[in-house]
Amino acid sequence: MPIRAVFFDLYGTLAAFDPPREVIQMRATAGWGMTLSKKGIDAGYVLAEGLMASQNARHPVHLLAAAEREEFFARYEQLVLRGAGHEVGIDVAARIWKEVRKQKYQLALYPDVIPGVKAVRDTLAAHGRQGPPVLGVISNISYRGQELCDMLGLTGHVDFAVTSTEVGSAKPNPPIFLAALAKAGVSAAEAAHVGDQLDSDIEGALGAGIRPVLMDRDGAHRGYTQHPRVEGMEELPEVLQLLSS
Numbered sequence: 001m002p003i004r005a006v007f008f009d010l011y012g013t014l015a016a017f018d019p020p021r022e023v024i025q026m027r028a029t030a031g032w033g034m035t036l037s038k039k040g041i042d043a044g045y046v047l048a049e050g051l052m053a054s055q056n057a058r059h060p061v062h063l064l065a066a067a068e069r070e071e072f073f074a075r076y077e078q079l080v081l082r083g084a085g086h087e088v089g090i091d092v093a094a095r096i097w098k099e100v101r102k103q104k105y106q107l108a109l110y111p112d113v114i115p116g117v118k119a120v121r122d123t124l125a126a127h128g129r130q131g132p133p134v135l136g137v138i139s140n141i142s143y144r145g146q147e148l149c150d151m152l153g154l155t156g157h158v159d160f161a162v163t164s165t166e167v168g169s170a171k172p173n174p175p176i177f178l179a180a181l182a183k184a185g186v187s188a189a190e191a192a193h194v195g196d197q198l199d200s201d202i203e204g205a206l207g208a209g210i211r212p213v214l215m216d217r218d219g220a221h222r223g224y225t226q227h228p229r230v231e232g233m234e235e236l237p238e239v240l241q242l243l244s245s
Contacts, residue, residue, distance in 0.1 A: 002127055002244040003211070005184040006120055006236075007177075008158070009195030010139035011107070013215045015152060018108040021045065025080065028099035032092070036084050042218045044083025048076045052140075053199030056170035062142050073097050109152055110217070116233020117157045123237040127244050134184040137161035138177065138193065140170040140200070159184070171197075172204030181208070192243055194236065202227060211243055 008014050017024060022041040029036060051072075055061055061072060074094035081088055081096070088096070117135060124133030135158045141148060145161035148154070154161070162180045169175035181188055188209030195201025196215045205212040213236070214221060214229040221229065228239045 001189050002130075003124060003133075003192050003240050004130060004190040005134040005136065005181075005186045005192075006124065006240065007136045007138045007180050007184075007191060007193045007205075007210070009171075009193070009197065009201050009215070010137055010141060010148070010161075012196035012217065013194055013201075014113050014137065014154075015107045015109050017105045019105055024100060024103045024105055025084070027103055028096055029081075031099075032088075032096065034081070034084075034086050036086075040084030041080065042083075042220060044080035046220050047079040047083045049197050050199060051076055051079055053172055053197060056140055056164075056200065057172055060140070060164055060168075060170040062140075062164060062170075070094065107152060109154075110233070112233040114153075114157055116236060117154075119234070119237050120240060123240055124244075127241060134159050134186065136180050136184055138163075138171065138180050138195075140164040140176075171195075171200040172207060174204075174208045177204060177208035177210060181210075192240060194230075198224075213239055213243075 022036060022038040025041050026036050055072060064072060074090050074097055077097040078088060078090060078093035121133055121135060137158055139161060141163050142165050143163055144166055145163050148161045148163060149158065160183050162176060162183060164170035164176060167176045167179045181191060192211045192213055193201060193205035194213045194215050202212040202214055212227050214224055214227060216229050216231055230236055230239060
């Protein structure tokens, strides 16, 4: 069945921290004398995002009580540092996380996003059979959808964003994906979801009956073959053509 709607994860797929997360971590750990690298921090975030997906599947992080949320992010930071080659106790991890939160950073779109989104829309329009294509964002983030689109300059490029704050459910759980399908007016079989997390995005999409595409910008999953994998937006049109055929 042809793809009529494509949904995108936000962080790691459409946007990243500016300055990059490895710079943020280096600044936050400056008082602990740690040596960090981009490769190590990337590995650490793979571990930490696995914890995030597991927690969101049980009870979304943004709905945790303040003390529980602080404890969660201490464990999250502990995994970031473990992947980077540093084992620290939970108390030290909590103190470092507080330093991370003090850093000034923002979310910024990857350079390939706006032209990539246009190419995806053009590809779907050329191969679609039942109305114009629909593009959306699905994100576990503490913003409302329209606010998120306006903030990142996505308004006018995607049709909507669905967030865990609005839906009250977070990826990988089905309700947030089903909310996106309802907004798009398509069936699960007519949709694809592009994201960088194996648990939240790939397994989450499959759980809702949506076809997944792994966005692997950092090359953390080069051996992954279970579902289509891309390293940038420019690869998506060809993948979507194959899925539609």
